[in-house]
Amino acid sequence: MKGIFRIALKLLVNDKSKFTALLVGITFAVFLMVMMMSMFTGILAKSCAPVYNIGARIWVMDPAVNNTISSIPMPDYVLSTSRSIEGVRYAVPLYYGGAQVKLKDGTFQSVTVIGLDDATLFGRPELIEGKIEDIFAENAFLVVKDAEYAKLEKPTVGTEFEINDNRGVIVGLARVASSGLFGVPTLYTTFKRAVTYIPSARFTTSYVLIEPKSDTDIPRIQREIRKIGYDALTSEQFVRKISDFYTYKTGMGMNIMLMTAISFIVGLSISGQTFYTFILENLDKFGAMKAIGAKGRELISMILFQSFFTSLVGYGLGVGAASTFMTIAKLRLPEYAAQTTFTILGFALLMVVVIAGISSYIGVRKVLQIQPFDIFRG
């Protein structure tokens, strides 16, 4: 078998212009597909950042909430009910909302303010400067040192600022696992200070965070919360809900899917076409090989080898190009949201295999149809 693959490879690679066209088609398609999907995954990951950063197992929220930033305040009894459910180890309130910081030059900067439960500070970030107890000091805020940090003019411990007409002071710099989608800096403070400093409606609790005693308690907790008209989602469910919102309920997801489909079709048509002409050009020779004594399955395996070889090389080049591009982009733009997962690589590979499959199907049909007698007659 080895020899015919070597022949097949030479037929393909020695035809430099067609081989190049095939590679360009597939590389281009893979590059675009991987880029599109990685960008979307990056955006989704950022949109779910608070869920990861706070780290609660169960999030209680209004059923209408579909991303963290648009929380809907809930009355206090949601918290007390949560605490009374059997199987709840503890339940704490979380404030999550927006505020305006006035910078030294008088301009305003939007910020996200997270108010942590005063008793437990559940969901607190890792500090890189300052002490966590200082969060209880007068007007104290922690600032997250992420890509958005500079927008607050890089405050340090002791920096004073104005937030919604209240005085604030930075008591610590924090680090979180991933930064958010909306490009605004994040401040942490206590729940009580958040609700007093930031004007809000009648209700103040954005989320109730629950830690169950064990995983088996989760269904009961969810049932009980539903009884009072709210949703208790595990962090995975919440992430899924947010992702579904961006994927299906905003133009973003649809556009990305469309672009991915278009890249696939473009790649398929370029390489399918080229492969087809390649087969047509060699058709009489394949016919001659048939006359000489090549079996149908040997010719099929040669064609499959050619198309899969090209596709896999193109796949490698495409993935390489996409990751190079993303690496460079991330060096230049710290906020560049793109994240390549194995699912994306697997999906792109699947698409490439489909391209190879369709191209070789056309080639195989042609080659099986050809009659050695027609070759013989010339």
Next chain:
Amino acid sequence: MGEALIRASNMAKWFGEGEARTMAVRDASFEVQHGEMLYIVGPSGSGKTTLLSMVSGILKPNGGKVTVEGRDLWAMGDDELADLRLKRIGFVFQDYHLFPRLTTLENVAIPLILKKVEWNEAMRRSMEYLEVVGLKDRANLQPVKLSGGEQQRVAIARAIVGKPDILIFDEPTASLDGDTGRKIVEFVKTRILDENRCIIIVTHDSRIYEYADTILKMEDGKITGVEKNHLHEK
């Protein structure tokens, strides 16, 4: 004389159906012995290529029987037939059908590669046959760089590299000048043909008739005459 190498009896082939049916070959019978050089001659459209294809296992007849040393060719399955062609029959097509993207040497090696001969060994043996046809120094060129006569010789090398015992040539000299054509046929007759093999040549070219042992004349799908060249009787 023992068993004929090839025996074809009552061969029939038609194309199309009903009104459009053309009888390409009808009731053709002949034998080819070991060591024999047989020509099939006749006007264009008389069915020469069709007959040749049926006896070499690449076109299924509508009627009749072909045996190769007693084995019924058309009773075999596709794979068995392909194997028989690979091992026992060498073809030279009218337009050589050499792969333009392979070197001359690799083109010659194709039957060996199909027989799963290891690559380097296949190249070594192919080189021997390129030497036989006098093209050793062209081994690494692409076929397009060769002249028509040289390409013809490459095709011959490819046909004989697997040591088949039946050689099938369709119009081997059609695109060559008289001298080159004669040389090639003379070469095949003197260097390739031996008592274990036979060669069947379809031709229009009367300049090469002198090399034939037997000449079959075809007209309108029928064999109309058999001529033995008595000079060649052993």
